[in-house]
Amino acid sequence: xxxxxxxxxxxxxxxxxxxxxxxxxxxxxxxxxxxxxxxxxxxxxxxxxxxxxxxxxxxxxxxxxxxxxxxxxxxxxxxxxxxxxxxxxxxxxxxxxxxxxxxxxxxxxxxxxxxx
Amino acid sequence: xxxxxxxxxxxxxxxxxxxxxxxxxxxxxxxxxxxxxxxxxxxxxxxxxxxxxxxxxxxxxxxxxxxxxxxxxxxxxxxxxxxxxxxxxxxxxxxxxxxxxxxxxxxxxxxx
Numbered sequence: 001x002x003x004x005x006x007x008x009x010x011x012x013x014x015x016x017x018x019x020x021x022x023x024x025x026x027x028x029x030x031x032x033x034x035x036x037x038x039x040x041x042x043x044x045x046x047x048x049x050x051x052x053x054x055x056x057x058x059x060x061x062x063x064x065x066x067x068x069x070x071x072x073x074x075x076x077x078x079x080x081x082x083x084x085x086x087x088x089x090x091x092x093x094x095x096x097x098x099x100x101x102x103x104x105x106x107x108x109x110x111x112x113x114x115x116x
Numbered sequence: 117x118x119x120x121x122x123x124x125x126x127x128x129x130x131x132x133x134x135x136x137x138x139x140x141x142x143x144x145x146x147x148x149x150x151x152x153x154x155x156x157x158x159x160x161x162x163x164x165x166x167x168x169x170x171x172x173x174x175x176x177x178x179x180x181x182x183x184x185x186x187x188x189x190x191x192x193x194x195x196x197x198x199x200x201x202x203x204x205x206x207x208x209x210x211x212x213x214x215x216x217x218x219x220x221x222x223x224x225x226x227x228x
Contacts, residue, residue: 042218042219092160103209
């Protein structure tokens with residue numbers, strides 16, 4: 001089983017619908033991130049969380065919200081989806097406080113969202 | 117602000133050709149530098165990293181050297197294989213670990 005699991009892997013929805021993308025991790029990492037990938041733009045940070053009580057906006061947080069339900073779970077919501085939110089979304093984790101801190105991000109396999 | 121600039125693709129090479137993907141960065145202090153690889157249909161995974169100046173990261177025949185004087189971290193491989201076809205991302209993180217900065221990615225296709 002993957003250490004960082006995203007659901008759903010693919011989703012097609014309509015403009016105005018509320019969408020939630022979920023991420024869970026079994027790595028025991030304290031930090032979790034949501035990124036968006038668009039062709040030619042690379043990865044852009046939406047939100048990040050350093051622990052359950054610490055949520056921070058990234059460079060493109062407008063139109064998105066997040067919830068860190070537990071150390072292992074970090075969900076991304078689109079309250080009212082619009083077509084330019086069509087993209088590939090990645091969840092990632094890192095271990096900043098643990099002994100194994102390598103400064104490395106560990107990614108899920110991605111959630112492809114299409115907004116019609 | 118901090119940023120990473122990498123060469124645009126796509127890059128197409130024949131098998132066994134030499135690969136260079138350029139990456140330069142802008143950052144204050146002493147960031148750690150990374151190359152991530154994304155195979156088709158998968159998430160990103162760490163390819164190699166370097167945490168201080170003059171360090172050389174290496175993995176799977178790929179190498180990159182942290183050059184502070186030129187603020188560069190170019191990725192090289194002496195002989196590419198078809199299985200190296202992927203998108204490659206250069207990235208940096210400050211030692212505070214607050215945020216990663218990614219380049220836009222370079223798509224590599226290796227043909228037999």
